[in-house]
Amino acid sequence: MRRFVLMSALLACLAPAWAGDAPKQTPHLLDRFKSLAGDWSGEGLDGNSMPNTRVSYTVTAGGNAVEELLFGGTNHEMRTLYVRDGDDVVLVHFCASGNHPKMRARQLKDGRVEFSFDGGVNFDATKAGHMHDATFTFMGADELRTSWRFWEGGKPAEHVANLHLKRIGAAAATPAPSTNDNTLSNEPAQ
Secondary structure (H helix, E strand, C coil): CHHHHHHHHHHHHHHHHHCCCCCCCCCCHHHHHHCCCEEEEEEECCCCCCCCEEEEEEEEHHHCEEEEEECCCCCCCEEEEEEEECCEEEEEEECCCCCEEEEEECCEECCEEEEEEEEEECCCCCCCCEEEEEEEEEEECCEEEEEEEEEECCEEEEEEEEEEEEECCHHHCCCCCCCCCCCCCCCCCC
16 A cells, blocks of 8 residues: 555656646746836827937836836836836836826736726825826837826826837847846937
8 A cells, every 4th residue: 555655656747748838937027018128219199299319128127117208308207116026017117306206006907907096106196196097008029109197186197108119220220138138228329
């Protein structure tokens, strides 16, 4: 009986090796944001905001974060940091207005990532104006639409920042840097 139990245990341990290839692990949502690495140009979709917008995305912190730079080198410069938090992606938007809303996205749905307000730093969300939610629609490897909704007084305001972005040099687009890329760039692309 003891021999039977030992053989059964051994076979149970070896069974996964005989089962073939292990199932592929689903990429984390942050990987989708890593794929944005590079420089982008765009226009406001509503026709009244952000003409000739330049945006850059940099994979940083050993591949554990993506930094977005918007309006680099201007008085209205803003940065947004995207990081992994378990199965979610959390962003912190460092706004030119001095507040720092935090938003959370749980999954990709039909090419869209929807971020919802999840707190903030340096403001009272029930009073101060702030970006409250954002949607990213991935149109392909080299095209992206974003929509950032502004809230004021604890409720949605009329202002929505809609951008239609295209990768600069799309024909020569390269994949996101590897996670061991130690190159950091805080300077806007020329």
